[in-house]
Amino acid sequence: MHLADRTWPELGSYFESESVAIVPLGSTEQHGPHLPEGTDHIIAEGLANEAADRTGFLCTPPVRIGVSEHHRQFHGTMWVDPETFRNYVESFSRNLAYHGIDRIVYVNAHGGNVDHLREVGRRLRADDTAYAIEWMWDESIPDLVDDLFEHNGPHGGPKETAMVQHLAPDLVREDKLEAAAEGGLRTFSDDEIRQHGARTFYDSIDNTDNGVLGDQRDATAEKGEELFEAATEQLVALLEWLDDQRFEDLAAEPHV
Template sequence: MYLADRTWPELGEHVASESLAVVPLGSTEQHGPHLPLATDHLIAEHLAREATDRADVLCTPTVNVGVSPHHRQFHGTMWVDAPAFREYVESLARNLSYHGVDRIVFVNAHGGNTVHLREVGRRLRDDGTAYAIEWMWNDSIPELVDDLFAQNGPHGGPKETAMIQHIAPDLVRDGKLDDARDGGIADLAEADPRKFGARTFYDSIDNTQNGVLGDQTDATAAKGKQLFEAAADQLVQLLDWLDDQPRDALMAKPHVDPQPGSRQ
């Protein structure tokens, strides 16, 4: 159920019996010469809308700009600073709690958002406002991703390429797939991103001149459909599970006995 398409009386009927909501989040950032800057937020929005329609769960509008300063050297990349992102998402979640939502799934498709969404979730849980968790689509189906692609990449690689070929094929520059592979890093090991146990890079351009990793020519719309359907199914199962949990079981546990400051 997409929140923005409903009237307020319709939503009143829904929130009277349901307390779960989904917030899709992504980024607007470079994804190489073959994919649109919208890649991450398109994937998050399509998965969130599909799963919430199937599970009859509330879905908010998508947060399209995330924490992406590590792609700033490439034209068009947009980002917000991490503290501003956390404060915005937390404020949005507290807005949902005002309307009766006490459990939230952040449907995320951008790795740069992950740690910050986890921090927001901890804040909301610690003060008893809501139970909020981050869900990353490819983390839900790692075996399938590995089975489908011989040389995957964490950014602009074949898994994201295949997903966009499936959900928004008109936005894929099919004639640039060879350029994406040859101008980037097909094999992540070749990027040499660590030295003596230290992560020595800060920006994506430090590893790849065109901003992407993996073999994009291995992607197809058919593989994207497999990924999409498998990930959407995982998300539906997560929503069903979360909806069934007692609130007390989700919130922060009390301090073990003896309680601090108590007299024995």
């Protein structure tokens, strides 16, 4: 069920019997010369919508701008500061709780949002408003991602390229894949970003001239479909597990 497509009486019927909501979140930021700036929210919305269709759980409108200041040097990147993002997500999550939702899955496709969504979940749990958890699609299927690609890369690499090839193929600049790989950082490890134990970079451009981390030349729409199906299965399983839990079992433990 998609909240924005329903009337208020229809939604009232949902809230009478269900207490789970799905919230897709992504970003609008550079993803190299080959992928659209909407890559993250395209992926998040695709997964959230599919999971909602399979389970019948409520899916809210998406959040398409996130914590992305570390990509600001590249044209078109949009961002909000972390406190604004956290407060916004917390506010509409409390709106959902007002209507009867007490468990939320943030379907996230942007790494910059992770810590902030975790903090929002902690706040909501602290006062027993709701149990809200962040779910990152590629972290749900790490072995498959590793099996499919030689150089995954955390940003603009093959896993994101393959997903967009599957979900929105017309938006992938296939003629730029070679340039994206050659102008980016093919491998990305702790040894390359640390000096004597300290992280030495703040922005993505500090590591990659074109914004790409990884080698997307082995990405295909078929691999994207495989990733999408596997991640959707994990998300559906998470939603069904969450729905089965007693809310009191999800609440914070009392002081010892």
